[in-house]
Amino acid sequence: MSTHQIQISAFQDWMKCAVLDIANQELGEGYFKSVLDELKGYALTINCLFKGQYLIGFSLSYRCSLGQFIDATQSHMSISLSSSARILVVKTIVVKAEHQRKGCGTGLLKHLIEEAFREDTKAILALGWKSKSGVNIQHLMATFGFEERCEIKEFWKSGSEKYQYQCPDCGHPCNCSAIIYSKLLSNSNS
Ligand SMILES: [Zn+2]
Structure with a gap:
């Protein structure tokens, strides 16, 4: 395996096109726009993963109350x-197909967990996408000791109808389930 110059940076405006490209390619055309719309009102954090000068993945997260x-x-x-x-x-961890299974998702999630530990955050919740090929973040969740909490059937159905996006797995409308994982943080007594 070659060595990767992997680096995580906070989102900046000039990264927008590359972020949208990855989202459209990996998550389906139009999906990401619907997410941004749905999460209006939350302060979103987008962490971008670079290999050298190329953006190869990102995470989208936000803070709220349980x-x-x-x-x-x-x-x-x-x-x-x-x-x-x-x-x-x-909400989303996505890595370009050709860079998957090389620890990129792990790097993005590790960064988020470290950040959460530094703040007054009681838990991290993550949303997995369950398609015919399994849950996209199952491996990551196991690596970091997240627990599966519940399954929400047809989680993206109404959004895919409203925003007219295609699911890369099941088409239109999307009938996939979301799996919610959680990890409680023990920094509450510090
Ligand atoms: Zn689907």
Whole structure:
């Protein structure tokens, strides 16, 4: 395996086209725009992963309370936290197909976890995409000790209808499920 000059940078405006390209290619045309629309009102964090000067992946995350997240996703999960607890939601981790399975996703998630540990964040929640080929982030979740919390069926169906995007796995509308994972952080007593 060759050595990679992998580096993570905070999003800047000039990276926009490359981010959209990766999103359209890996997640389906138009999907990312719907996510940005849906998450209007949240302060989003986009971390960009570079190999040399090329952007090869990114993560999209935001912070909110557990209650806000549960309301917005209509998810039913039992988790030992109050609904006012601050959480970090990992909405998307995406790496260009030709760079997958080389630790890129691991690097992006590790960065987010380290950030969350430095703040008053009680838990990290992550959304996995369950398609016919399995859950896209299952390996990452296992690596970092996340627990599977619940499955939400047809999670992207109404969005794919509203925003007219194609699911790369199942077409239109999207019938895939989302899997919600969580990792409680033990920095609350520090
Ligand atoms: Zn789908």
